[in-house]
Amino acid sequence: xxxxxxxxxxxxxxxxxxxxxxxxxxxxxxxxxxxxxxxxxxxxxxxxxxxxxxxxxxxxxxxxxxxxxxxxxxxxxxxxxxxxxxxxxxxxxxxxxxxxxxxxxxxxxxxxxxxxx
Amino acid sequence: xxxxxxxxxxxxxxxxxxxxxxxxxxxxxxxxxxxxxxxxxxxxxxxxxxxxxxxxxxxxxxxxxxxxxxxxxxxxxxxxxxxxxxxxxxxxxxxxxxxxxxxxxxxxxxxxxx
Numbered sequence: 001x002x003x004x005x006x007x008x009x010x011x012x013x014x015x016x017x018x019x020x021x022x023x024x025x026x027x028x029x030x031x032x033x034x035x036x037x038x039x040x041x042x043x044x045x046x047x048x049x050x051x052x053x054x055x056x057x058x059x060x061x062x063x064x065x066x067x068x069x070x071x072x073x074x075x076x077x078x079x080x081x082x083x084x085x086x087x088x089x090x091x092x093x094x095x096x097x098x099x100x101x102x103x104x105x106x107x108x109x110x111x112x113x114x115x116x117x
Numbered sequence: 118x119x120x121x122x123x124x125x126x127x128x129x130x131x132x133x134x135x136x137x138x139x140x141x142x143x144x145x146x147x148x149x150x151x152x153x154x155x156x157x158x159x160x161x162x163x164x165x166x167x168x169x170x171x172x173x174x175x176x177x178x179x180x181x182x183x184x185x186x187x188x189x190x191x192x193x194x195x196x197x198x199x200x201x202x203x204x205x206x207x208x209x210x211x212x213x214x215x216x217x218x219x220x221x222x223x224x225x226x227x228x229x230x231x
Contacts, residue, residue, distance in 0.1 A: 042206055042221025056218065091160065106219065108161040
């Protein structure tokens, strides 16, 4: 079974530029998550989708970040314009259920490492 | 709100040493508890989990027991290998009806020397 795919793996941009990340979850997984992981910290949830609907985006900085999951499969996360503090690893994860089961396992992609100069 | 505290790293051990990485949590009710591992250059992988008090999760020689009385979920391994070098994250998820987000510790970097 193929895992969660993400691209690109690395991205370097200058501040005020825009950037987009792509995620393809495990086939059949209804729930998709985007996390931001700053060096030395645990991941922080940015947004959670169930199919193509948003379940939780309470920690997404909506003035600069946007995400979509058209057709309930692939997803893109965009930052426009980027700031220095956006330098982090952006992780995509998926799970098979509705995202509401306490013991439900999330499967993570390799992440995209973003450096904003 | 829910929170997770894990011991700071890096933790440096010799091969075949005994490993303990402490994790304590604050949560209402009965959360599910997880250990994830992140090997260099790779994504996070679920190592083990426990969904109710006194459950023991185990995988690849690692174990952790869900202790409700001490609100802990310490990770242990009897004999570590160089290949265990990675960053280990403790996480919890609230039970149905509460916050379903995974709440993460800051991670503990483990370095195993041959």
